[in-house]
Amino acid sequence: IATDMIVDANVTTAKINDNAITLAKMASGTDGNIISYDASGDPVAVATGSAGQVLTSAGTGAPPTFAAAAAGGSWVKISTVTASNTSRISFDNLASTYQMYAIKGTQIKPATSGVTFNMNFGSGGGTYAANKTSLYWMWYNNEGDNDPGADKSASYSIGNNTGDQVIGYGLSNHGTYGKAGTLQVILGGLGQNSNYGSFTANYNYFGANNYNYATNVTGQIQTTADSVTFVMSSGNIETGKFTLYGIDQ
Numbered sequence: 001i002a003t004d005m006i007v008d009a010n011v012t013t014a015k016i017n018d019n020a021i022t023l024a025k026m027a028s029g030t031d032g033n034i035i036s037y038d039a040s041g042d043p044v045a046v047a048t049g050s051a052g053q054v055l056t057s058a059g060t061g062a063p064p065t066f067a068a069a070a071a072g073g074s075w076v077k078i079s080t081v082t083a084s085n086t087s088r089i090s091f092d093n094l095a096s097t098y099q100m101y102a103i104k105g106t107q108i109k110p111a112t113s114g115v116t117f118n119m120n121f122g123s124g125g126g127t128y129a130a131n132k133t134s135l136y137w138m139w140y141n142n143e144g145d146n147d148p149g150a151d152k153s154a155s156y157s158i159g160n161n162t163g164d165q166v167i168g169y170g171l172s173n174h175g176t177y178g179k180a181g182t183l184q185v186i187l188g189g190l191g192q193n194s195n196y197g198s199f200t201a202n203y204n205y206f207g208a209n210n211y212n213y214a215t216n217v218t219g220q221i222q223t224t225a226d227s228v229t230f231v232m233s234s235g236n237i238e239t240g241k242f243t244l245y246g247i248d249q
Helices: none
Strands: 034-037 043-046 054-056 065-067 074-086 088-091 100-110 117-122 132-142 149-153 165-168 182-188 197-206 211-221 227-232 237-248
Touching (some): 088 237, 100 227, 165 197, 227 237
Antiparallel strands (some): 034 043, 074 237, 088 227, 100 182, 117 165, 132 211, 182 197
């Protein structure tokens, strides 16, 4: 039987092999269109969107459409620095692109047990001695669960001082990552060429004295700053991962 004598109605789905229809056999369309289905269940082409738009559901009974992404903030990963017996970790010359930055830290282990973990700020990198005023809070409990408490520290709170800001004290270097916890720092106003940037640091870690600590340090930077650094009070940062994010608001 010649193919030109086959009635179209006799070419049923069952007579077409699976995966037999190649891209070359599909009808041409418009660049960027996506195939979907309409309310009747028939195939329909979703019109091409604009750059930066996202595919958005139109709900039951209508094909999706491309639309602008919903408003809201997002975290943009900028860089990750991994410590390997490193003297300090720094993020310098932060651009004015973001009014807020965040730093996430994990697996932070000092080379020397019992040291404090410190943070400071500067402009242009290299020198980190910005005036700042802060308040240091800590929550704690030992592994015997018999000494839970909370307190502020006058020693680690700073009043218009250029010294390093303590984030955590009495760190342990035991184990692969020194019983390390997690660090999160939120920075506001760095790189904006104005005084009074702000910082909030939260650090959860297990100390060398077998206490678990959760510290919170908040403060204001009383000078222009675009750089931040992390350093131990003695010895190097043996291990640790630090990731910098820019925050779109």
